[in-house]
Amino acid sequence: MLVKLLSSSMKKMWKDYLVLLFGLTISIAIFYMFETLAQNQAFLEANALISSIVFVFHVGTFILALVTIFYIFYATSFILSLRQKELGMYMTLGAKKGKVTQMMFLETLIIGIFSLIIGLVFGVGLSEGIARLLMSRLDFSGEGFEAFYPSSLVTTILFYFVLFLLTAIVNAIRVARKSVLELLHADQKADTKTIKGWKTFLGTLIAIVLITVGYVAMINMGDLAHLGVLIAAATVTPGTYFFFMAMLPFLIKRIKAIRSINEKGLNSFTYAQLNFRVSQLTKVLGTVTMLIALGLGAMTAGLSFYHNTEIHSSLMHGYDIKVHQPTEDELAEMKNWELEERNLYSYRVTDDGVYFSKHDLQANPPVIKEIGGNLEELSKEVRLTDDLTAPVYTDEETDDAESIPEQWQTALRTELMANFYLFGDRTLYILDQEKFEEINASTQTVLIGKVDNFTDYTDTLAKIDERHHQLAIDYTGEDPTMIGSKYESYTSLKSLANGTIFMGLFLGVAFLMMMASVLMFKLLSSATADIERYQMLRKIGVRQAKLKISIYKELFLVFLFPGLIGLVHVLIGMEMFSFILIEPYTKLWIPISLFLVIYGLYYWLTVKMYQRIVLPKD
Amino acid sequence: MTKPVVNVANAQKVFGKKSENQFKALDNVSFTIEEGEFVGIMGPSGAGKTTLLNVVSTLDKATSGKIEIAGQDITDMKQNELADFRSEQLGFIFQDFNLLENLTVYENIALPLSLQGVSSRKIKPLVIEVAEKLGIKSVLQKYPVTISGGQKQRAAAARALVHEPAIILADEPTGALDSKNAHSLMRTMEQLNQFHDVSIMLVTHDPLSASYCERILFIQDGNLYKEIKKTGDKQHFHQQILNVLAELTSIHSL
Numbered sequence: 003m004l005v006k007l008l009s010s011s012m013k014k015m016w017k018d019y020l021v022l023l024f025g026l027t028i029s030i031a032i033f034y035m036f037e038t039l040a041q042n043q044a045f046l047e048a049n050a051l052i053s054s055i056v057f058v059f060h061v062g063t064f065i066l067a068l069v070t071i072f073y074i075f076y077a078t079s080f081i082l083s084l085r086q087k088e089l090g091m092y093m094t095l096g097a098k099k100g101k102v103t104q105m106m107f108l109e110t111l112i113i114g115i116f117s118l119i120i121g122l123v124f125g126v127g128l129s130e131g132i133a134r135l136l137m138s139r140l141d142f143s144g145e146g147f148e149a150f151y152p153s154s155l156v157t158t159i160l161f162y163f164v165l166f167l168l169t170a171i172v173n174a175i176r177v178a179r180k181s182v183l184e185l186l187h188a189d190q191k192a193d194t195k196t197i198k199g200w201k202t203f204l205g206t207l208i209a210i211v212l213i214t215v216g217y218v219a220m221i222n223m224g225d226l227a228h229l230g231v232l233i234a235a236a237t238v239t240p241g242t243y244f245f246f247m248a249m250l251p252f253l254i255k256r257i258k259a260i261r262s263i264n265e266k267g268l269n270s271f272t273y274a275q276l277n278f279r280v281s282q283l284t285k286v287l288g289t290v291t292m293l294i295a296l297g298l299g300a301m302t303a304g305l306s307f308y309h310n311t312e313i314h315s316s317l318m319h320g321y322d323i324k325v326h327q328p329t330e331d332e333l334a335e336m337k338n339w340e341l342e343e344r345n346l347y348s349y350r351v352t353d354d355g356v357y358f359s360k361h362d363l364q365a366n367p368p369v370i371k372e373i374g375g376n377l378e379e380l381s382k383e384v385r386l387t388d389d390l391t392a393p394v395y396t397d398e399e400t401d402d403a404e405s406i407p408e409q410w411q412t413a414l415r416t417e418l419m420a421n422f423y424l425f426g427d428r429t430l431y432i433l434d435q436e437k438f439e440e441i442n443a444s445t446q447t448v449l450i451g452k453v454d455n456f457t458d459y460t461d462t463l464a465k466i467d468e469r470h471h472q473l474a475i476d477y478t479g480e481d482p483t484m485i486g487s488k489y490e491s492y493t494s495l496k497s498l499a500n501g502t503i504f505m506g507l508f509l510g511v512a513f514l515m516m517m518a519s520v521l522m523f524k525l526l527s528s529a530t531a532d533i534e535r536y537q538m539l540r541k542i543g544v545r546q547a548k549l550k551i552s553i554y555k556e557l558f559l560v561f562l563f564p565g566l567i568g569l570v571h572v573l574i575g576m577e578m579f580s581f582i583l584i585e586p587y588t589k590l591w592i593p594i595s596l597f598l599v600i601y602g603l604y605y606w607l608t609v610k611m612y613q614r615i616v617l618p619k620d
Numbered sequence: 621m622t623k624p625v626v627n628v629a630n631a632q633k634v635f636g637k638k639s640e641n642q643f644k645a646l647d648n649v650s651f652t653i654e655e656g657e658f659v660g661i662m663g664p665s666g667a668g669k670t671t672l673l674n675v676v677s678t679l680d681k682a683t684s685g686k687i688e689i690a691g692q693d694i695t696d697m698k699q700n701e702l703a704d705f706r707s708e709q710l711g712f713i714f715q716d717f718n719l720l721e722n723l724t725v726y727e728n729i730a731l732p733l734s735l736q737g738v739s740s741r742k743i744k745p746l747v748i749e750v751a752e753k754l755g756i757k758s759v760l761q762k763y764p765v766t767i768s769g770g771q772k773q774r775a776a777a778a779r780a781l782v783h784e785p786a787i788i789l790a791d792e793p794t795g796a797l798d799s800k801n802a803h804s805l806m807r808t809m810e811q812l813n814q815f816h817d818v819s820i821m822l823v824t825h826d827p828l829s830a831s832y833c834e835r836i837l838f839i840q841d842g843n844l845y846k847e848i849k850k851t852g853d854k855q856h857f858h859q860q861i862l863n864v865l866a867e868l869t870s871i872h873s874l
Binding site: 187261262264265266267268269270271274275277278535538539540541542543544545546547548 | 677679699700702703704705706707708710712714718719720721722723727730731732733734735737739740741743744765779
């Protein structure tokens with residue numbers, strides 16, 4: 003009988019249950035996705051640039067678990083709110099409290115297990131799909147990554163099973179504690195918090211202290227190392243929840259207390275919407291904030307590693323383009339490039355020497371990079387001066403000529419690429435015009451230049467390097483393992499960073515998806531009650547346009563706070579990487595504006611969808 | 621001479637598409653309500669009372685015919701105009717109160733004024749005045765769930781009154797109240813009508829509530845069946861109403 007009642011009422015409210023199931027499923031899928039990376043130690047260690055990556059992922063699991071616990075408790079309390087009226091009705095008809103409590107327990111557990119099964123299947127598919135997409139985009143083989151990872155599967159099942167068991171018990175206890183009347187009228191109860199001044203003050207204080215400690219830990223990550231990650235995770239997460247629990251109700255109350263604002267148009271209703279179930283809302287907003295911080299943080303870090311490959315490769319190379327003996331085609335193409343600096347130098351190659359024209363070098367002295375004392379300091383760019391006075395310089399130990407000054411050696415070897423790979427063990431010379439003309443070989447040129455956006459030209463630079471290899475074969479008889487161009491160091495650094503970029507983007511996508519599903523769940527689960535409210539407003543003569551604006555405003559605030567605080571977390575959090583990345587804030591605007599656009603779009607979509615659900619149709 | 625606040629001429633409301641089985645909920649109904657009148661609409665279930673109220677309250681559109689309220693023809697107004705019209709000219713009282721449970725009683729009553737852009741300085745005295753009139757001043761800061769049914773309906777009445785609409789439309793306002801609260805609410809409405817010249821159109825099936833009206837229109841199968849006016853005291857009028865209702869039932873049982 004119990005089962006029959008259960009299943010029939012579940013059928014009746016299948017739409018509401020679908021919303022719930024959707025919310026739980028996504029959470030489970032994302033948790034699993036995270037664990038496929040977190041528990042795949044071999045993959046992590048083989049592919050990350052961060053040495054303690056496994057540890058970082060452990061901390062990540064901790065944060066995600068914390069956020070998930072908040073979310074699941076909130077989501078499953080939705081079952082209670084759906085069902086308590088009906089349970090109360092059964093009790094008025096004579097059902098015993100024990101039976102009803104048991105029903106609530108079973109129902110929560112069954113829904114949990116059901117969503118666990120779907121969530122895991124979905125999670126495996128999602129991991130596979132997103133991983134493949136990213137791998138092909140990044141040219142990353144991702145060996146060792148497995149979308150179906152048994153140990154992660156087990157962890158996810160255990161974690162959620164315990165969680166659902168707990169929530170089932172909590173729901174059952176809640177039912178057991180309530181009287182029949184409370185159950186019957188539960189859906190009408192407001193849960194506006196009575197705010198006591200000192201509580202708000204204390205809560206805000208705790209939030210500020212926790213978040214500040216976390217920020218300081220993140221900024222000093224270089225010194226604190228593992229401890230810093232732990233401190234940051236253990237302070238920023240609860241601090242964020244405290245912030246919303248203390249500040250948000252207070253803020254809304256404050257706005258509502260200003261009569262000239264509250265009593266303008268529909269404002270009283272709009273703010274009441276936020277105020278009415280404020281304790282649920284604070285949990286949701288705290289969760290969303292943390293997910294934004296994690297998601298955007300992971301993405302930004304990933305992209306930061308990507309951009310750092312460019313910076314890293316510029317450490318050694320003053321010039322972006324270096325072309326020996328450019329062909330007609332190459333010259334024609336480079337005409338379209340926006341070169342900031344473009345130098346041509348003549349040289350001649352014989353069987354045992356490479357001779358550079360001093361005249362050309364003096365006319366356009368090149369720059370070189372000088373590495374600073376410690377790694378954190380960027381290398382300096384130095385412009386060589388015209389200090390070549392002797393007629394002949396060479397890099398060979400000889401009494402006949404001066405040896406090439408060290409800086410000029412660097413210039414020739416690195417910037418002009420007159421290196422061992424290309425020319426074998428030929429001796430380098432710098433000759434004045436007269437001596438240069440005496441060398442019995444045809445004059446060649448090497449072109450070096452700087453461009454604004456190096457990565458735009460990688461296709462052509464790859465082809466040029468191919469030709470360089472051919473040239474090396476011609477000069478030395480063998481194909482060198484490397485050639486010494488900036489493009490070459492860029493690609494090799496990039497393949498090193500790819501694993502880290504992959505992880506960042508993979509997790510970023512996962513967390514932002516969960517963020518979206520949490521917000522979606524919050525809205526859909528409150529939609530039923532809202533439909534009636536908007537219906538009433540229409541009856542008393544509120545224009546449709548005003549109702550629409552009210553929804554825009556309400557949701558704007560729901561989206562604004564987590565977005566803002568999540569963003570601040572990320573901005574400070576990027577400081578964590580300053581010990582491994584040269585410039586963690588390089589091109590930060592790219593992931594952030596990407597996020598803002600997606601978030602804004604999501605806001606707009608949510609508003610539109612919500613309007614469709616709750617607004618009365620004429 | 622008084623002018624009509626509601627003027628319904630040959631109102632028709634047909635449900636169902638042309639190709640399908642059509643149902644005439646209202647069939648050429650015509651009547652007027654003068655300013656300051658307290659008119660009841662009665663009839664058995666399914667007679668078209670609620671349809672009539674919906675059509676007059678602009679929540680639904682009549683299929684044909686003309687309806688004027690406070691001198692304005694509402695039959696060809698656009699949705700937005702109708703919304704504005706409702707918020708300015710009409711006050712609603714529903715059986716299930718229709719208070720917004722996430723607003724305090726004060727905010728609920730203030731809402732129609734806020735919507736018309738009345739400044740918050742002017743709102744407060746108006747809300748307090750109407751709350752005093754209806755005897756709910758002490759519960760203004762409470763949420764609807766924490767007050768009694770009678771108080772809720774008074775709050776709803778206060779919200780309907782606060783912006784001084786041309787007419788109050790009440791749909792079974794005593795339906796969810798016990799007899800004591802029902803009496804008290806009807807007495808209040810009677811006083812509002814007598815001392816403050818509020819025009820009221822009351823839809824009800826409760827003869828006792830109806831006996832507070834000055835005039836009652838009976839509807840039967842979408843047609844105006846009969847109209848009676850209060851001539852003597854309430855008791856007498858009550859008896860008259862019961863008689864008409866008895867007539868209606870006997871027609872039905874034939």
